[in-house]
Amino acid sequence: MNQGPSLSIVLPCYNEEKRLEPTLSQSLSYLESNIRGPFEVVFVNDGSTDRTQELLETAKQNFSRMRIDLVGYSPNRGKGHAVRAGVLQARGDKILVMDSDFSIELSELFKFVDVLDEADVAIGTKKHQLTQTVIHQTPLRKFLGKGFTVLTNLLLGLRFTDITCGLKGFRGPTGKDIFERQRINRWSYDSETLFLAKKLRCKIIEIPVRWHHEERSKVSPYLDTIRSFKELMVILFNYHTGKYRI
Numbered sequence: 001m002n003q004g005p006s007l008s009i010v011l012p013c014y015n016e017e018k019r020l021e022p023t024l025s026q027s028l029s030y031l032e033s034n035i036r037g038p039f040e041v042v043f044v045n046d047g048s049t050d051r052t053q054e055l056l057e058t059a060k061q062n063f064s065r066m067r068i069d070l071v072g073y074s075p076n077r078g079k080g081h082a083v084r085a086g087v088l089q090a091r092g093d094k095i096l097v098m099d100s101d102f103s104i105e106l107s108e109l110f111k112f113v114d115v116l117d118e119a120d121v122a123i124g125t126k127k128h129q130l131t132q133t134v135i136h137q138t139p140l141r142k143f144l145g146k147g148f149t150v151l152t153n154l155l156l157g158l159r160f161t162d163i164t165c166g167l168k169g170f171r172g173p174t175g176k177d178i179f180e181r182q183r184i185n186r187w188s189y190d191s192e193t194l195f196l197a198k199k200l201r202c203k204i205i206e207i208p209v210r211w212h213h214e215e216r217s218k219v220s221p222y223l224d225t226i227r228s229f230k231e232l233m234v235i236l237f238n239y240h241t242g243k244y245r246i
Contacts, residue, residue: 005067007039007113008092008172011100012082017050023102024055028063030106040067043100044086047076080182080189087170087179095175099166105210112169112207120202121178122169123194124209125162148228152191155232158198160206164190167209174202181244188231195235199246 009031013020031041043056053072060068071085083097094116096109104124115122149163164187170178177200184192197204238244 003038005038005040005092006094007035007037008042008090008095009039009109010042010044010083010086010090010095010097012044012046012079012086012097013048013052013056013100014046014076014079014082015048015050016052016100017048017055019101020052020055024059024100025062027102027106028059028066028068032063032066034106038067040069040090040092042069042071042086042090044082044089045070045072046079046082047072047074049076078185078189079187080192081185083189084179084182087175090172090175093172094169095172096167096169098168101166104165104167108167108207108209111209112167115205115207116169116171118203119205120171120174121194121197121204123160123162123204123206124165124167125160125206126165126209148225151229152188152232156191156195156235158191158194160194160204162206163194165209168193174200178202181246183238183243184231184235186227186231188228188235191228191232192235195239196244196246199239199244 028041031039045053045056053070056070060070069089071089073085087095087097094113096112098104098109108124112122112124149160152163153159168190174197178193178196181196182189182192194204239246
C-alpha cells in the first residue's frame with residue numbers, strides 16, 4: 001500500500017505567467033531537496049486566461065519525481081474558491097496554503113510544520129515584532145492592510161495581527177472541516193477561515209515570517225477593501241442564519 005503524504009502544499013494561481021518562472025522551478029527544487037518524508041504540491045489554476053496552465057504542466061513534467069497535482073477549472077472564481085478546492089483535494093496529514101508568488105521564504109514552511117504538532121491552525125504574520133521584511137510594502141498598502149485587520153477583528157470578534165498573510169497551515173482533518181463550511185470565494189476568505197476556526201474552537205498560533213513584498217500583486221487596494229468589507233457583512237449574515245452549521 002502506498003503511504004499517503006505527510007504534508008500537502010496548496011498554491012492557488014491566477015494569470016501568473018509573468019511571475020511564475022524562474023521562481024517556480026527554483027522553489028520546487030528547494031522543496032524536493034529539503035523536505036523529508038512524503039509530500040505533495042497541489043496547484044489550483046483559478047480560470048487563468050494566459051499561459052499559467054502550460055507552465056504548471058511543464059513544471060510537473062520537469063519534476064516528475066515529485067507528486068504534483070494540477071486542479072483547474074474555468075472561469076475564474078476567486079482565490080477563496082481556489083484555496084478551498086486545493087485544501088479539499090489535498091491528502092496530507094498537514095496542509096500548508098501559500099501564495100504562488102513565493103513572497104514568503106520557503107524555509108519558513110518548516111516552522112509551520114512543527115507548530116502543527118501542537119496547534120490545529122498556524123497563520124503567518126507580517127506585523128509581529130519578530131517579522132523580517134526584506135522588501136517593504138508601500139505606505140498605502142500598509143495602511144489599508146492594517147485597517148482591514150482592525151476592521152475584521154472588530155466585526156468578527158477576532159484578535160490577530162495579520163488576517164491576510166499568504167501562508168497558513170492546518171492539520172489535515174481540521175483544514176477540511178473548515179473549508180467544507182467556507183463560502184466566501186474572493187478576498188475575505190481569509191477572514192472567514194479564521195472566523196470559522198475560532199467558532200470550531202481550534203487552537204490557532206500566529207508565526208512571524210520572513211518575507212518580501214511582491215510589487216506585481218494583482219490586489220487593487222481601494223476596490224478590494226470595499227469588496228472585502230461587504231464580504232465581512234456576508235460572513236456575519238451566514239453565521240447568524242446558520243449557514244455554517246456551527
